[in-house]
Amino acid sequence: MSENGIAKAADWRGALKAEREKNAEPLKLPSGATILAIKPEPLEWILSGRIPQTLLSAVLEDAQSASAGPQKEISREEILNLATFATRLVRATVVKPPIGDGPEEISLDDIPIKDRAFIFEWACRALSQAGSNSAQEDLSSDKLERFRQE
Numbered sequence: 001m002s003e004n005g006i007a008k009a010a011d012w013r014g015a016l017k018a019e020r021e022k023n024a025e026p027l028k029l030p031s032g033a034t035i036l037a038i039k040p041e042p043l044e045w046i047l048s049g050r051i052p053q054t055l056l057s058a059v060l061e062d063a064q065s066a067s068a069g070p071q072k073e074i075s076r077e078e079i080l081n082l083a084t085f086a087t088r089l090v091r092a093t094v095v096k097p098p099i100g101d102g103p104e105e106i107s108l109d110d111i112p113i114k115d116r117a118f119i120f121e122w123a124c125r126a127l128s129q130a131g132s133n134s135a136q137e138d139l140s141s142d143k144l145e146r147f148r149q150e
């Protein structure tokens with residue numbers, strides 16, 4: 001805190017880091033590595049505009065009407081938006097080891113693609129469950145792996 005009691009940016013960053021570490025849980029990846037991961041907060045992602053509009057509308061669309069209509073082709077722009085979203089979601093989900101370019105961080109490109117896809121799926125399931133108020137279901141890595149094999 002500064003002399004006048006006003007929080008500094010470093011104060012907020014420190015509080016956010018401590019909160020993320022407190023709420024993180026171990027997640028075993030297909031490679032055998034275990035990370036600390038945090039389930040994303042849907043409201044935060046929606047309000048910040050970090051979810052692509054096409055993905056958000058698909059999530060909010062009634063499942064029955066979505067299955068009744070013809071399959072929509074995905075544009076190049078939508079694919080790029082989804083790729084950007086996936087990268088942001090993986091970065092935001094992994095708490096430890098931190099993702100970045102620093103000496104104690106791991107580059108996103110150094111994470112095996114199976115592990116990145118697994119983290120993305122885990123985070124998406126957490127987002128959709130929190131959004132549908134069915135967060136009671138276990139999101140353990142073992143259960144997700146069994147789900148992927150079925």
